[in-house]
Amino acid sequence: MLTLEDIDALHRAYEGHPVPRFVVSATLATELKSTISIARRISISSKNAQAITARAGTWGQGFSGITQFIDEFSRNTIDCANRISETSRQLSQASVTLIARRTMADRLGRVMAHHAKVEALSQLYDKYAASAEKLEEENERNFHQLRKLIEEIRDCTRALNSIVATCRIEASRAGPFQQALFVIAADIEEAAWEIGEQIKVGKKILDMLGRS
Amino acid sequence: MHSETLLECKTHRWIICGRDPDKPDKIIDTNQYMVRTDTRMIILDPGGIELFSSMLACALNYAPIHEITDLFASHQDPDIISSLGLWDQALPKGRLHAPWLWEGFIRHFGMNNIEYVPIADDGGEINLGSVSLQIIPAHYLHSSGNHNIYDPELKILMSGDIGASLEPGQPPLFVEDFEAHIPHMEYFHKRWMPSNYAKNDWIKRVRQLDIEYLAPQHGRIFRGDDVKRFLDWFERLEVGVGVQASYRN
Numbered sequence: 001m002l003t004l005e006d007i008d009a010l011h012r013a014y015e016g017h018p019v020p021r022f023v024v025s026a027t028l029a030t031e032l033k034s035t036i037s038i039a040r041r042i043s044i045s046s047k048n049a050q051a052i053t054a055r056a057g058t059w060g061q062g063f064s065g066i067t068q069f070i071d072e073f074s075r076n077t078i079d080c081a082n083r084i085s086e087t088s089r090q091l092s093q094a095s096v097t098l099i100a101r102r103t104m105a106d107r108l109g110r111v112m113a114h115h116a117k118v119e120a121l122s123q124l125y126d127k128y129a130a131s132a133e134k135l136e137e138e139n140e141r142n143f144h145q146l147r148k149l150i151e152e153i154r155d156c157t158r159a160l161n162s163i164v165a166t167c168r169i170e171a172s173r174a175g176p177f178q179q180a181l182f183v184i185a186a187d188i189e190e191a192a193w194e195i196g197e198q199i200k201v202g203k204k205i206l207d208m209l210g211r212s
Numbered sequence: 213m214h215s216e217t218l219l220e221c222k223t224h225r226w227i228i229c230g231r232d233p234d235k236p237d238k239i240i241d242t243n244q245y246m247v248r249t250d251t252r253m254i255i256l257d258p259g260g261i262e263l264f265s266s267m268l269a270c271a272l273n274y275a276p277i278h279e280i281t282d283l284f285a286s287h288q289d290p291d292i293i294s295s296l297g298l299w300d301q302a303l304p305k306g307r308l309h310a311p312w313l314w315e316g317f318i319r320h321f322g323m324n325n326i327e328y329v330p331i332a333d334d335g336g337e338i339n340l341g342s343v344s345l346q347i348i349p350a351h352y353l354h355s356s357g358n359h360n361i362y363d364p365e366l367k368i369l370m371s372g373d374i375g376a377s378l379e380p381g382q383p384p385l386f387v388e389d390f391e392a393h394i395p396h397m398e399y400f401h402k403r404w405m406p407s408n409y410a411k412n413d414w415i416k417r418v419r420q421l422d423i424e425y426l427a428p429q430h431g432r433i434f435r436g437d438d439v440k441r442f443l444d445w446f447e448r449l450e451v452g453v454g455v456q457a458s459y460r461n
């Protein structure tokens with residue numbers, strides 16, 4: 001997993017040149033892959049909590065009501081992380097294709113500038129230029145989509161953090177089951193913190209994408 | 213693209229990437245190898261242009277982009293290095309180690325930023341700071357300017373097209389039954405390798421190395437006793453059959 005300092009080092013390595021978009025998006029896809037497994041940990045914790053509260057009977061009633069929310073937020077996080085991974089993978093691939101199209105269009109443009117107008121060449125040029133433009137639009141859409149998804153995950157982790165506070169209160173009322181439920185609240189808190197840190201890194205990578 | 217660590221020690225590890233399920237059907241399957249130290253990574257025979265996106269994603273699982281500092285091309289073939297133009301744009305500072313003989317040819321794949329480090333005919337070494345890899349000459353096997361990479365510490369020989377096999381589907385990583393493996397590699401060696409003289413010279417050189425893994429660019433890896441079995445088999449094989457094949461019966 002990269003740290004915020006790693007992202008700075010990565011950016012510095014390009015010495016003022018923009019980091020290529022296909023590199024940024026592939027980095028984002030790689031970095032946010034582990035968010036999925038962390039969110040799965042939350043989901044497992046929530047299932048464990050359900051098992052404990054089922055045994056705890058009335059002691060566990062308060063906590064039991066919360067597990068449903070935890071489950072929902074972990075599912076949302078997994079879903080967002082999956083979509084981020086897929087969208088950034090698409091963005092990376094499309095940016096590679098875009099380079100090829102742009103290079104072809106540029107080279108044809110240069111040839112055309114030195115030769116009398118050749119119909120076949122200008123048709124080919126138009127084809128590459130149009131395809132590059134289409135890819136550019138698609139990339140722009142994917143870029144905005146990524147921003148939205150990152151915000152969504154951030155909202156999920158914020159919500160999870162406030163749920164953890166309620167978990168602790170309810171755990172303290174669970175009598176003999178208190179300790180087990182405290183452990184679960186701590187696990188969820190730790191996982192939410194890890195996702196939060198990843199989102200900071202993800203956002204920083206995405207900011208680089210905005211500049212590339 | 214599938215990837216896994218092959219061998220590792222304190223200073224570095226070897227990773228194989230390949231068996232890409234997203235690979236277009238008519239493209240030959242290739243193994244890409246990466247050697248990762250604590251601060252740097254080299255990609256050995258980084259592969260074709262069609263594979264680039266998958267390969268980049270795979271490499272980033274092991275190192276951030278600015279720590280991918282070196283590329284190695286055993287020879288000039290498109291399945292080895294036609295992705296160069298894209299690596300050239302991706303890597304902020306990169307060096308390509310490749311045979312001196314092919315510089316003017318390889319540059320056709322597009323190279324503006326990466327530094328070309330020519331490898332002399334008698335090989336040399338690639339220094340990655342904490343790790344040094346030996347470059348072993350393997351000319352005419354099959355390319356006229358061609359090298360292998362040997363890691364004396366982990367005892368891996370990355371042998372390029374030597375030892376390559378073509379099997380349908382997604383074969384396992386290692387040779388499990390040497391005799392059963394022969395049909396998958398026989399034609400490849402007979403037809404793509406041009407010179408018995410070069411072949412025997414290479415075998416003599418390689419027999420002096422302590423090799424645990426012989427890792428080709430296509431197909432399965434030989435390990436342990438199968439390395440010796442391969443060298444013995446290759447020694448007996450007559451190569452260069454394209455010459456006879458060029459006459460119509």
Ligand SMILES: [Fe+2]
Nearest residue numbers: 287289354373
């Ligand atoms: Fe080759």
Ligand SMILES: [Fe+2]
Nearest residue numbers: 289291373429
């Ligand atoms: Fe090859």
